[in-house]
């Protein structure tokens with residue numbers, strides 16, 4: 001085992017505040033909890049050991065900076081340390097860890113950068129607690145809507161504001177975490193893939209071109225609740241029966257679209273709320289949530305239109321009204337070609353099996369990419385499993401990711 005891999009193995013445990021990665025219930029470090037804070041404290045410790053300057057910004061992001069020249073540009077790297085409930089210890093952590101490990105490698109090789117290198121440990125990336133994601137990178141890039149944020153609560157009724165205050169941050173000044181465009185030159189995030197594209201391709205490194213953002217729809221069927229025992233079959237307004245064909249329609253149409261489209265599209269009926277949801281009552285109202293993703297924005301919007309016209313086709317059949325609402329419609333994020341090409345080059349020159357690919361999940365880099373040329377590196381995770389205790393990435397792949405970052409930094413900060 002090389003000393004880099006044992007360092008990675010060791011610091012992986014430290015960032016996860018654990019003695020073993022093999023935990024039946026995984027890791028739970030929800031947004032703005034003492035568990036998230038404990039992980040940030042470990043990040044600070046490791047960064048300090050590496051001789052980096054550490055500070056926390058107004059939103060709670062922890063920065064570790066290898067500062068060589070105050071007037072020189074800064075290359076930033078980073079990811080997050082919070083998790084979903086019973087999540088894995090690699091989602092987010094892999095990016096923070098490999099960024100630190102790359103700096104360690106450069107320092108050990110006596111490399112002296114001509115630019116500053118910053119590692120950002122973003123606060124509160126997961127939406128698991130408050131339903132809002134990437135709070136830290138939104139704050140840095142000026143995308144945080146404090147008004148909207150102040151209305152959000154977790155399932156125990158704790159507001160974001162209360163949680164942030166308990167974390168030790170002044171809610172009213174979190175927008176002061178925003179930094180001017182000129183303070184960074186570019187940004188890179190490494191993340192586990194959370195899919196099986198790399199595994200299937202037998203590749204170790206993926207360089208991401210685009211991040212597919214979702215169109216999210218709500219479809220509501222309104223019929224009439226009534227007694228299951230006394231209402232004859234031909235006298236019902238069963239909302240569930242009326243809307244049920246939509247579920248298989250979405251699946252079948254998405255499969256069909258993928259037969260001919262250049263870019264893949266995924267569509268999922270992912271939530272259902274059924275009222276009154278009682279054994280002896282005909283469903284009177286059903287709400288479906290549909291999530292559609294593709295980096296081809298036109299493709300996903302056309303797909304949403306197909307669902308809309310299907311809904312109007314089935315509207316008012318058997319006295320059930322169907323209503324269609326668009327909840328979210330964000331453009332996909334295309335990462336800058338030059339960053340993509342540089343990272344591809346950094347990986348291929350190390351002899352790693354590397355592919356260009358897209359991401360089906362959002363990450364902090366999405367926000368950063370709006371302000372700075374940004375890149376996203378994927379490493380494989382076993383069977384594509386993530387947000388689950390079984391999430392796993394091999395030390396060997398974390399090491400390869402580290403070397404890609406170090407190689408990139410050597411080129412970019414070396415001249």
Ligand SMILES: [Zn+2]
Nearest residue numbers: 091092125191
């Ligand atoms: Zn993540």
